[in-house]
Amino acid sequence: QVQLEESGPGLVKPSETLSLTCTVSGVSISSSYWSWIRQPAGKGLEWIGLIYTNGNTEYNPSLKSRVAISVDTSKSQFSLMLTSVTAADSAMYYCAKYRDGVIVDWGQGTLVTVSS
Amino acid sequence: SYVLTQPPSVSVAPGQTARITCGANNIGGTSVHWYQQKPGQAPLLLIYYDIDRPSGIPERFSGSNSGNTATLTISGVEAGDEADYYCQVWDSSTNLPVFGGGTKLTAL
Numbered sequence: 001q002v003q004l005e006e007s008g009p010g011l012v013k014p015s016e017t018l019s020l021t022c023t024v025s026g027v028s029i030s031s032s033y034w035s036w037i038r039q040p041a042g043k044g045l046e047w048i049g050l051i052y053t054n055g056n057t058e059y060n061p062s063l064k065s066r067v068a069i070s071v072d073t074s075k076s077q078f079s080l081m082l083t084s085v086t087a088a089d090s091a092m093y094y095c096a097k098y099r100d101g102v103i104v105d106w107g108q109g110t111l112v113t114v115s116s
Numbered sequence: 117s118y119v120l121t122q123p124p125s126v127s128v129a130p131g132q133t134a135r136i137t138c139g140a141n142n143i144g145g146t147s148v149h150w151y152q153q154k155p156g157q158a159p160l161l162l163i164y165y166d167i168d169r170p171s172g173i174p175e176r177f178s179g180s181n182s183g184n185t186a187t188l189t190i191s192g193v194e195a196g197d198e199a200d201y202y203c204q205v206w207d208s209s210t211n212l213p214v215f216g217g218g219t220k221l222t223a224l
Contacts, residue, residue: 045215058211101206106158
């Protein structure tokens, strides 16, 4: 059974960089595609980006200039970096396993607040 | 790019059938996936490729997709089905998935 667990600071200052890590268990991280999705409080889901097994990435055009997703296969982790954050980046951040256009497994999410 | 339109809310009496729609131009020409999100929880895959259910999802949940509308049907609605429901497709123009705005299901 796939398990995904997000970790990282719950509070980030404006203009700084948000960094989150997702630890994967129950499946080889090298054999699947992975993604990050966020959800502002009381709002809908927003796809941030995804990373393929070959390391290629795709990002939401609205975030593309500020976002990077990477994988560390030795630690079975993949990561999200979002630069120059503002209050609008405050949200629940989910890591997820992605397959053939479908999000098949989700982490429980981690809440990130951007505030000074 | 795709814009998926869902009604903000749907209300049905327990035991009745709820239908939640997801609209877009020619959505019937692509695959639609549905997720259920209960309060305080992560979303859960409910229906994929229009009609398929992951293991463990009750048969009460079904999907269809044709023309400009995809539909999630919940038969015999239970109080425990109260949740937000999101549709999702793959937008080939951006090479990224797109979510609908979500529909809040209330069992009256």
